[in-house]
Each structure stands twice: as C-alpha cells, then as structure tokens.
C-alpha cells in the first residue's frame with residue numbers, strides 16, 4: 151500500500167514529516183492546500199495530509215465520474231459518514247440512521263412531491279422571519295449580521311415543513327435544531343482523535359445524542375403521541391392530519407413500537423442537520439455576492455416583482471424566476487459548503503482503481519473537491535469571475551429549450567448538490583427556500599454592503615469553510631427610501647463606473 155500511495159502526488163512534501171506536521175497546516179490553510187493541488191495536478195488524484203492520515207482528493211471531471219458511478223460496496227458514502235470521516239455517525243447520531251435510512255427516502259418522495267402544497271407555509275415563514283429579524287422601521291439603514299439571521303430564517307422555514315406551527319417558531323426547539331449540527335461535528339472531531347478500540351467505550355460518553363433526543367422529545371413527544379392516538383382512533387387519514395414531514399415519517403413506521411418517538415426525533419434532528427446550515431450558508435454567500443455586486447439588485451427585483459404580480463406567490467411562479475435561479479446557482483458554483491461535494495471510503499479490499507490507473511488503498515477516504523470542477527476553464531469561461539447571469543444567458547441562447555442548468559440540476563460540472571448515486575434529496579426544498587428568500591428580500595428591502603465593494607472573507611477551520619459569521623450588510627425597507635448618506639442607486643452607479 152505504501153508503494154501505491156507513494157506514486158500519488160501530494161500537496162506539500164510527501165515525506166514522513168509532512169504526514170505528522172501537514173495535518174496541522176490542514177486546520178488553517180485547507181482551501182489554499184486544495185487550490186494548490188488542483189493547480190499542480192489538474193484532472194488527477196492528489197494526497198492531502200490530515201491529522202495522522204492522508205486524504206485522496208479528486209480534482210477533475212473524468213475521475214469525478216469514476217467516483218459518482220462507483221457502487222456503494224466499492225466506494226461507500228455510508229461508511230465514510232459512519233466512522234472514517236467527520237461525522238462518527240454511529241456514536242453521534244446512532245447506527246440505525248444508516249442501517250435503515252427511510253427518513254431519506256421520505257425526503258426524496260413525499261417531501262419533494264408536497265412542496266407545491268407546502269409552499270404557502272414556506273412563503274409565510276420566510277416573510278415573517280425576515281421581517282421580525284431585520285425589524286426595519288422603514289426610515290433608516292439597518293446593520294444586521296447575516297449568518298445568524300439566515301440560519302434562523304432557514305431553521306424556521308425547514309421546520310415549518312418538518313413539524314409545522316407552532317413548534318417551528320419555538321425558540322427552545324429552534325436552538326436545538328440549529329445547535330445540533332455543531333454538537334455533532336465538534337463531538338465527532340473529538341471521537342475521531344481516539345484510537346479505534348477506545349471509540350466504542352468513550353464515543354457514547356462524548357456524544358450528545360441522548361441529550362439532544364431528550365430535548366427533542368420535550369417538544370415533539372406530545373405531538374407524536376397525539377398524532378399516533380388520532381391514527382389509532384380514526385385511521386391513517388384522520389381529520390385535521392397535518393401535511394408535514396413528521397406525518398410522512400409516521401406513515402412509514404410501526405406506531406405501536408415504543409421506540410417510535412425517540413427514533414422519529416433522531417431522524418428529524420438528522421434532517422435539521424442536513425438542511426439548516428447547508429442552506430443558510432448558501433444564502434449568506436448569495437447575499438455577500440449581491441452586496442459585493444449591487445448592480446444585480448435591480449434586475450433581480452424587477453424579475454421577482456413582475457412574476458409575483460402576474461402569478462402571485464406560488465411554487466410555479468418561482469420556477470419562472472430564471473435570473474434569481476441563475477444568480478443562486480452561480481453563487482453556489484463559486485462558494486460551496488466546505489471543500490467537498492462528495493466523500494467516500496474505499497471498501498474494496500483490492501483498493502479503488504481510477505480510470506487513469508491510479509489506485510488508492512482499502513479504507514482510504516476519497517474526496518471530490520468542488521474547486522477542481524467549478525473553477526475549471528474547460529467547464530466555465532472565466533471561472534474566477536462572478537457572473538450572476540451566466541446560466542440565465544445560456545438559457546436565453548437559441549437552443550435554450552434544451553437548458554438543463556437549473557439550480558436543482560446536478561452534473562459533472564456542477565456538484566453543489568453532489569451528483570448521481572447520493573445526490574442531495576433535499577435540493578428541491580433548499581432551492582424553494584433560497585429562491586423565496588432572495589425574492590422576498592429584493593422585493594421588500596434595499597441592501598448594501600457594510601464596506602462597499604468588499605466581500606467578507608470566509609471563516610476557515612479544517613474542512614469547515616463557511617461564510618463570514620460577523621459580516622453585517624445593511625437593509626432598508628421599503629426599497630427606494632434614501633438612506634442616511636447614500637442610496638442604493640448611487641452605490642450601483644459607483645460600481646458601474648468601475649470604482
């Protein structure tokens with residue numbers, strides 16, 4: 151295995167020292183290390199030192215195809231999440247979530263099919279949450295820290311779909327929903343520092359799983375009990391049954407099993423983890439792109455206003471917002487959730503052989519990095535330049551009828567939601583939320599950067615690469631009211647004149 155590994159290029163030195171010291175570089179300079187690897191070894195696999203291990207990173211379209219089409223028993227997403235990667239799923243969330251993942255099937259099927267019906271609730275939650283959190287009195291610009299605000303708006307909105315009102319607005323429940331991801335990640339990092347044989351002993355003690363499920367049961371336990379009772383009395387279509395994820399989950403389980411309520415709570419927490427920070431990070435990035443390139447604001451506002459005026463606030467109307475769709479997709483292209491679209495563990499004892507002949511050994515972690523694909527000149531013209539209407543322009547071309555670059559489309563050149571086998575099943579919900587949020591903001595508010603023309607730098611810690619948590623763009627509602635010193639229009643003009 152050492153011989154096989156030795157022939158794979160590495161970022162930094164490939165010596166033994168790098169194996170031990172490089173891991174520390176990884177904590178604070180991972181984006182630069184990946185950029186260096188993608189630049190030096192385009193279209194290949196390269197090694198990156200982590201703490202006491204090498205990760206194998208794929209930086210190109212052809213080899214990405216090898217990864218996304220490999221079967222689960224060869225390159226496993228489940229194994230990567232359970233133990234070897236950052237989640238330590240067995241301890242942090244429970245092994246049953248990977249051995250029976252019906253909660254994921256329910257997202258893929260019932261949740262996605264019901265988005266049209268759930269849309270009024272989504273729209274209402276987005277609008278109330280933003281208006282409450284920005285709390286503009288309509289006379290002055292207001293500074294609001296982006297990331298906590300978007301996280302709260304998203305947490306309320308997904309939970310409107312997951313568990314409905316009033317729980318989706320309960321502060322204590324929302325704290326749990328937002329904090330859960332952080333608890334899981336931090337504790338998983340601690341567990342993964344332990345030697346393998348100690349993990350089963352100390353893993354459960356370090357994990358916050360029982361505590362989180364207990365807190366979740368405090369809020370959801372009585373609701374689950376009530377719904378089970380109604381079903382027992384009136385059958386599965388009982389009068390007044392809410393149309394939400396909790397109901398769809400309960401339709402898929404044995405309600406007589408006493409383990410049902412804690413199990414359902416674990417699965418709802420897992421979906422909060424998959425759905426909150428991913429979406430709120432994407433939105434924060436989009437807002438930073440908008441305030442750094444404010445000339446887009448009017449165009450997006452015009453589109454949103456015109457479509458809402460003509461078709462009202464519906465899911466079908468969102469589908470017509472092509473500029474908003476393009477803007478969000480471009481923002482995702484340039485700023486992803488962390489460095490990797492795809493993480494897998496090699497399960498084949500013979501290792502995994504890529505189509506270029508590279509072999510990575512059994513047990514290794516293989517990552518596909520966004521950078522190698524999204525910033526690749528063969529995939530995109532001027533990939534380093536933000537072009538909010540890049541995809542909109544493709545759509546307008548003569549063969550636009552064949553356009554297949556919507557926000558929710560995955561492809562080998564756009565991996566924000568993964569591609570093929572494990573493509574994100576929540577992307578339709580995420581896109582619905584993101585488009586509703588962006589349309590709501592531009593229709594109801596003017597916004598501008600805290601510091602003109604400056605995009606707040608990402609926060610970086612190891613593989614956690616997230617939008618800046620302290621930046622505060624400014625908002626004013628309703629749009630068009632002059633601010634204390636400069637209006638949005640004058641800002642846009644300055645930008646156009648090249649300042």
Ligand code: HEM
Nearest residue numbers: 254424425428429432491492566567568572574575576580
């Ligand atoms: C902008 C927001 C989101 C982004 C960027 C995102 C991205 C991703 C990515 C990159 C994957 C991994 C694909 C792979 O391993 O091949 C994934 C998987 C997943 N996502 Fe999302 N996601 C988002 C929102 C959501 C939401 C809202 C939900 C839930 C409602 C969700 C549920 C899931 C689940 C359950 C998986 C695992 C699928 C599987 O293993 O088969 N995601 N997502």
